[in-house]
Amino acid sequence: MVLLAGGSSPVFYHSDHQMIEEDFDRVIGLMGQQIEKLIEDFTILFCETSGIGVGGTCQKADPSTILRVLCHMNDRTANQFLKKYFQLAKR
Template identity: 30%
Template structure:
């Protein structure tokens, strides 16, 4: 189930690789698990599977690699899939309590909502949070992220199918453009949005602290080696 979820979902495009392609397998696994365990621990076990599913879903969105880049239209479909996943675990009242499912999903929905923000807003949030980047890029679990986390914001920009985002990443972090745009598109250093251009100019002259500079080098190196290889 893990492989079909992580390596199928949205790989190469959202529309043709949506959640409904793996839901039957999910449903079978949940039924098998519930049939093997005592009712007294059913909710505890299924809740653990729900949490793991949420982390897997976010891995696809934030660390899924260059084969996954999401447009505004894609995000609408992904939000539908996210609701579909929640409904699977609620199971029309026969599964986990709706309140528990919604509570666990709250943080992940907030992360998903970042993809709907304009690139200008994401860049502003990133520049405001850059001093808080730690050296442990890959050590954080998703539950330890927060909406202003620079690691999360960079990953959202990396997977956002948006020309402004691609130009910003290439110009500021020397990262390849997202899979939605070819290399040539990234060569043009001009930005169609005056606000993004202004933010980029100001960020280029920003005086980073020694810790901030070290953290940026660390995160850029790891993103180049892992996220975009």
């Protein structure tokens, strides 16, 4: 629904197919992980991209994608993490 009706320009080209498929695979993979692993990966990636650099190995995802997945998870641990570090409470 977001793909076909969202954004400022809901137009895509046949050549966008591969990129869109990779994005779906990445997000679906994140949704299947344990919350604790998502939080750990987010923390590592956030530190690396902000220049703090803690090392470690994470999947190929950016911190904002992981954060968005955490925001949409119906999970107490995710909710507590979001409240503590981002003052984001579930509705």
